[in-house]
Amino acid sequence: MSDEKPAKTQRRVQTVETAGAILRAFARTPQPMKLRELADATGIAPSQLHPYLVSLRNADLVEQIEGALYTLGPFALELGLARLRGQDAYPEAIRRIGELAEATDLMVAISVWGAHGTTIVYVRDSPKLIHSYVRPGNIFQLSLTATGRLFAAFLPVARTDALIRAEFEALESSQSAHYGIDEAWFRDRLETIRARGYETTTDIPIPGVSAIAAPVFDHTQRLQLGITLIGPSPAVDMHPNGTAITRLTDFTEKLSADLGYYREDTGADR
Structure with a gap:
């Protein structure tokens, strides 16, 4: 007979969960x-x-406007801002990858947009070692890599256009054409x-190595990080x-x- 004790069931407060569902509905709807x-x-x-809305209004989590319309209240904003102050994309990504x-x-590689373009800032190695020279400080090419194209897609054109044009001019007779x-x-x-x-790449620019890159946005709707999976094709x-x-x-x-x-849309403010 096992000596293990059954997992203790935690008590739940249904009214709190219902209030949470109401607040979540407001958060997902941009208009009152x-x-x-x-x-x-x-x-x-x-x-x-109705009684939930009365209580939520008393707590300033919901407010009633124009008579028959409801929206999130000022304390809901305070809670949201407190949450955002405690979150930062880079350490959160490192903690989770x-x-x-x-x-x-x-x-897994974490990249940001730096002075010279898409820059690797952190790498979590895999048991399947690959000779791809992916190390912090390396720059991902915008035209040939999944991560570079990801940043080119989601950053404003004004931040990327000069580097894109310069890269194509430099690579016109070499890698890009190849x-x-x-x-x-x-x-x-x-x-x-x-x-x-x-975005994905297969065997480009390094034969035998493939990559998948996806964006991380913040509350301002702007791209903060690129997360890239890299491995043998x-x-x-x-x-x-x-x-x-x-x-x-x-992730x-x-x-x-x-x-x-x-x-709200699929791109940056372009």
Whole structure:
């Protein structure tokens, strides 16, 4: 007979969870709502919603405007700002990427936009060692790498255009031409990246090495980090519904949400 004690069931307060569902509905809707609209969003009958709204209004978590419309109140804003002050993209990403590396069995790189372009700032190695020279301080090319194209897609054009043009001028007779990449193809590719939310490369620019990159946004709707999975091409599942892409995009979407990002469109302010 096992000596292990059964896991203790934690007590739950249903009214608090219901209030949380109401606040979440407000957070997901950009405009004020009528009582019926809130009922439809939460699945809670209007007659049941009303006393919750009275209590939430008393706590300044909800306010009533223009008579019949409800929206988040000033204390909800205070809570949101307190949450954002305690969150920072870079340390949060470092804290979490160990699980991503273990789940995918691939190298994970964190990149930011620096003075010279897309710059690697942190690398979590994989048991499957690869000779890709991916180290902090390295610069990802904008035209040839998944991470570079990711930043080119989601940063404002004014920040990237000069580097993109300079890179194509420098590479016109060498690597870009070798891989069949020209500026017209590149510009079209950026639209694809914005639409699907990630980028991939296979055997480019390093033969035998593939990568998948996805963005991390913050509460200002701006790109803060790129998270890239890197590994031997046979080990990287490139199927859109495969483990690597699914795990990576789940990771970046969760981190972005925790940083206050709310997806209203698919790109930066362009």
